[in-house]
Amino acid sequence: MILAKNKKYTVSFDIKKSGEISPKAHYHYVLIGQHDAQRKFNVFRSMTTQIKNDGQWHNVKAEFTTPSQLFETSIIFYNCFSKGEIEYKNVVIEQQ
Numbered sequence: 001m002i003l004a005k006n007k008k009y010t011v012s013f014d015i016k017k018s019g020e021i022s023p024k025a026h027y028h029y030v031l032i033g034q035h036d037a038q039r040k041f042n043v044f045r046s047m048t049t050q051i052k053n054d055g056q057w058h059n060v061k062a063e064f065t066t067p068s069q070l071f072e073t074s075i076i077f078y079n080c081f082s083k084g085e086i087e088y089k090n091v092v093i094e095q096q
Helices: none
Strands: 008-017 030-035 041-047 057-065 072-077 086-095
Touching: 008 030, 041 057, 072 086
Parallel strands: none
Antiparallel strands: 008 057, 008 086, 030 041, 030 072
């Protein structure tokens, strides 16, 4: 999906974190953003640090707005330094 400049979007997905996920929230989260012309990553939205690692499915829904200049946009799913697994399904990004 190609995002448009200065537009509001909704992202939604289901996530399941196993019990062996790292206790440090910054090791398992989702980022939406872009690398700008200087290759610095600018975050549009950060999510899922508060989702429990209980092995159950949780629905996440969030909004973000794109800036006036778009470069290389990304959605990044992190799970670092962890013995556990994170599963995602039903990932949808919609323009409002």
